[in-house]
Amino acid sequence: MRSLSIAATGMEAQQRNVEVVSNNLANMNTTAYMRRRTEFQDLLYQNLRRAGSTSSDAGTIVPSGVQIGLGVKLAAVYRIHEQGNLTATDNTFDLAIQGKGFFQVQMPNGDTAYTRDGTFQLNAQGQIVTHDGYLLQPNLTVPSNAVDVSINASGEVLAKIEGQVALQNVGQIQTANFANEPGLQAIGSNLYLETPASGNATIGTPASSGYGSILQGFLETSNVNAVEEISNLISAQRAYEMNSKVIQTSDDMMGTLTSLR
Amino acid sequence: MIALSSQSVLRRKLDTIANNIANMNTTGFKSEKMMFVEHLERNQSDNGFRGERKLSFVRDVATYNDFSEGAFQKTGNALDLALHGDGYFTIRTAAGERYTRNGSFTIDNGGQLVTNQGDPVLAEGGQPIFFSPQDAHITIATDGSVSTENGPLGKLALASFANPRMLKREPGQMFSATQPPTPATQARVEQGMLEQSNVQPIVEMTRMIQVQRAYESVNKMISREDDRIRKMIQDMANQQVA
Numbered sequence: 001m002r003s004l005s006i007a008a009t010g011m012e013a014q015q016r017n018v019e020v021v022s023n024n025l026a027n028m029n030t031t032a033y034m035r036r037r038t039e040f041q042d043l044l045y046q047n048l049r050r051a052g053s054t055s056s057d058a059g060t061i062v063p064s065g066v067q068i069g070l071g072v073k074l075a076a077v078y079r080i081h082e083q084g085n086l087t088a089t090d091n092t093f094d095l096a097i098q099g100k101g102f103f104q105v106q107m108p109n110g111d112t113a114y115t116r117d118g119t120f121q122l123n124a125q126g127q128i129v130t131h132d133g134y135l136l137q138p139n140l141t142v143p144s145n146a147v148d149v150s151i152n153a154s155g156e157v158l159a160k161i162e163g164q165v166a167l168q169n170v171g172q173i174q175t176a177n178f179a180n181e182p183g184l185q186a187i188g189s190n191l192y193l194e195t196p197a198s199g200n201a202t203i204g205t206p207a208s209s210g211y212g213s214i215l216q217g218f219l220e221t222s223n224v225n226a227v228e229e230i231s232n233l234i235s236a237q238r239a240y241e242m243n244s245k246v247i248q249t250s251d252d253m254m255g256t257l258t259s260l261r
Numbered sequence: 262m263i264a265l266s267s268q269s270v271l272r273r274k275l276d277t278i279a280n281n282i283a284n285m286n287t288t289g290f291k292s293e294k295m296m297f298v299e300h301l302e303r304n305q306s307d308n309g310f311r312g313e314r315k316l317s318f319v320r321d322v323a324t325y326n327d328f329s330e331g332a333f334q335k336t337g338n339a340l341d342l343a344l345h346g347d348g349y350f351t352i353r354t355a356a357g358e359r360y361t362r363n364g365s366f367t368i369d370n371g372g373q374l375v376t377n378q379g380d381p382v383l384a385e386g387g388q389p390i391f392f393s394p395q396d397a398h399i400t401i402a403t404d405g406s407v408s409t410e411n412g413p414l415g416k417l418a419l420a421s422f423a424n425p426r427m428l429k430r431e432p433g434q435m436f437s438a439t440q441p442p443t444p445a446t447q448a449r450v451e452q453g454m455l456e457q458s459n460v461q462p463i464v465e466m467t468r469m470i471q472v473q474r475a476y477e478s479v480n481k482m483i484s485r486e487d488d489r490i491r492k493m494i495q496d497m498a499n500q501q502v503a
Binding site for chain 1: 272273275276277278279280282283284285286287288289294295322323336337339365367368369370371372377380394396422429430431432434438442462465466469470472473476477480483484
């Protein structure tokens with residue numbers, strides 16, 4: 001009974017589908033979360049009767065043979081890097097990127113991770129860090145006597161020092177672009193790592209050609225669309241049920257066989 | 262024997278139904294149907310005295326593809342393409358050129374437009390399409406021409422076949438062809454959409470019930486025939502004794 005194992009592949013695939021949807025829904029309110037989508041693929045086909053084989057002495061050719069598919073598999077779970085909405089938080093170190101680009105974060109082990117989650121803060125030394133305390137790259141230190149910090153669209157960090165009229169340029173935030181953003185490896189905490197699939201990071205100045213601009217006091221929300229996810233959930237559940245019906249039918253058919261005698 | 266031939270065919274029919282249902286949510290999947298023929302065999306013991314009596318067996322002669330269009334789903338991903346009307350994207354795989362309606366494409370590390378299995382999608386002229394990391398906005402027009410804010414990059418090769426029945430199924434919602442395709446003029450490319458599987462679950466479910474019932478009735482017939490032959494042998498034996 002091939003149909004048993006075919007339906008089993010179907011159930012397994014739909015279960016993965018539900019897992020991905022539930023992860024999207026769980027991260028509905030995660031800053032800069034990119035929704036994932038499952039892509040399925042049909043499996044190999046068995047040729048029980050080859051198309052193009054001859055069916056008579058006169059050399060008649062079978063136009064389309066008997067090809068039986070063996071089920072379905074998960075082809076990819078890929079992230080959709082669509083811009084999320086921007087919400088105003090009015091927090092000095094909340095930054096959103098409008099357009100392409102990732103902030104560079106220095107991991108404790110020296111690696112560089114990439115993120116679009118711009119909820120930054122200052123640590124005890126006045127350096128700009130993520131909420132996990134990882135340093136933003138290039139490292140920027142805000143002087144302790146600064147009363148206010150403004151960050152403009154091209155990523156220049158300007159500090160207002162008490163008693164000075166001119167703003168002091170503290171440094172420049174640089175963002176990274178990738179040829180293939182869905183190829184980045186997610187490591188949790190909204191961080192991504194470069195992989196051979198993503199291509200190398202190309203570092204640039206925000207708001208220059210091909211790089212998104214930085215908005216201070218805004219955050220990018222997740223791009224999960226609840227309505228879409230719920231409808232995906234329903235279709236995954238129904239598909240799961242139908243595949244289980246196929247298993248039941250195969251079982252019943254085997255049952256009639258054994259009842260033969 | 263006749264009943265058996267029909268049973269094995271029914272099982273294969275269930276296999277195709279199972280495969281269709283398993284691929285209910287597979288992008289660009291085309292469902293598969295089956296054709297049966299009567300397979301006539303001359304009865305060996307017949308000497309043509311009372312005219313030729315033939316036995317009729319069942320044989321599955323072909324599976325064919327249902328190429329009707331699936332529903333369109335909006336995904337919001339710039340590299341998700343759906344095709345409206347008759348046409349196929351052309352993909353270069355290791356095994357040769359393949360044709361597919363599954364337009365969930367992505368970009369690899371070389372900036373090349375590829376399927377999610379990493380096979381390049383071909384433009385007209387048989388060349389793949391390359392994007393540079395500076396390209397932020399990718400626009401694909403309804404005729405398949407690809408452009409970014411930095412200029413046009415080429416036009417997707419859309420294939421059409423005089424006889425789509427000749428297409429052979431390959432894994433990954435792809436088809437291979439024995440004849441070269443002609444350029445598709447009727448196809449319209451929709452960006453940010455995907456064509457869903459065209460499997461109709463309700464139809465598949467009812468077909469499955471039919472298969473199951475037919476299978477059971479054939480089973481009944483086999484066991485009745487078995488009883489009949491047993492009874493006949495018993496009667497003969499009894500007569501011998503008498």
